[in-house]
Amino acid sequence: MKPYQTIPIQDCKEPIAAIPLEQFTVVSPHPYQSLGAPYGDYSPYFLRTGVMQKLLQAQAALSAQHPGWHLQIFDAYRPIAVQQFMVDYTFAQLARAAGLDPDDLSDEARSHLHAKVLEFWAVPSANPNTPPPHSTGGAIDLTLTDAAGKAVDMGSPIDEISPRSYPNHFADSDETVLQKAHYHRSLLAEIMTNAGFRQHPKEWWHFSAGDQLWAWQEGNGAIARYGNASQVISQVIS
Template sequence: MSIASVKPYQTLLIEECGEPLVPIPLNLFAVESPHPYEKLGADYGGKSPYFLRQGVLEALINAQRNLQKDYPRWHILIFDAYRPVSVQQFMVDYTFATVLQERRLTENNLSPQQRQEIWQEVYKIWAVANDNPATPPPHSTGAAVDITLVDATGKPIDMGGDIDELSDRSHPLYYANSTMAQEQDYHTHRELLHQVMRAAGFRRHLGEWWHFSLGDQMWAWLYNQEQPLQPVIARYGGV
């Protein structure tokens, strides 16, 4: 495996607050069932993906309340939340293998350059799976969540791209300047999701419309870009 470079947010210190992981009350949200990574074969080792840190869960509930002020019967759909490092590794390897399959390549025949390019692509959306307490994958802290929206009938709102999609469409602002009506709708939906989450204290991943975090290194790094004179410290490390 190629060694991915340290991402900017991973240079921030973590002052672990010791807040517990708690189960998400799934009756309050929409969920994918069975869990999408378990369907692929990921083994959670008896742990559940539907856990978050207590403060993050409270903020997520507030985000849904924000949503339902204007869309009373809409719900946040939780695609993924807590992710053990072992599952992070499984999904990194799965994504690498999927790219090979789509391009009709075999790992044994890859040139060093091909291998490096594919790993770079994989790591655009996947954090390195490691047990280093200084650089935990965001989802392994219990402070990150991958989400979308469903309407009053339970139908997913079209965001113009799939969660975990390896393409430019995953960028939150991909459709921002489109003049096509349908693509303008995609952007509107993404911004609605962004607004309700941000109002609850979350920050959105710069490259993924579906990924939001609160209290981890990525959140702190994004917050500090906005408020350099009032910096915050990450309070959630790996669990």
């Protein structure tokens, strides 16, 4: 169990809605759908309505600072089945990168790889008390695009399993290109946190509002107001 999963949830039943993608840029095709992740009738481009308003506020602030720049949506709502698919996929990819067969591992190797995966990925838990952040409709992964519509350099790709993903990994670098990447990360963090989001401590691209991770970072007895969004999103889909 991760520390934030001890935070109590009092789901406010806030509706979930489609992200107005025309106001942002989008990673296309959707990275997890292209791998075969089982979204079914659900869309990865959904958020709780309160989170949506914060996202629109962040985009407005970015446009004011850098005209023509946009937040680029990588991933948002994620059903539990998709979370499980991506955890399994990432585990297999790490095993193969190490020259190992993911279906034929020692207990020690399996435990080591699982620990690396779960440093970044949330456990795909169906327990209503411990939903993965993305399954609440309160979390989003994103980056930045410039006025030409090109993704800016952030120093490492989204979902990389390494310390390079930590938000301040390049803060002390004396290399110009990495200083620029750190500036872009800092800009993204500033825009999002000023809108009411909290950043994942180990992922420069992940921000949330209203979920357990957000409440844990808020402190002062904050509770999560978003639990598993499966019921509120099913009402939208149906």
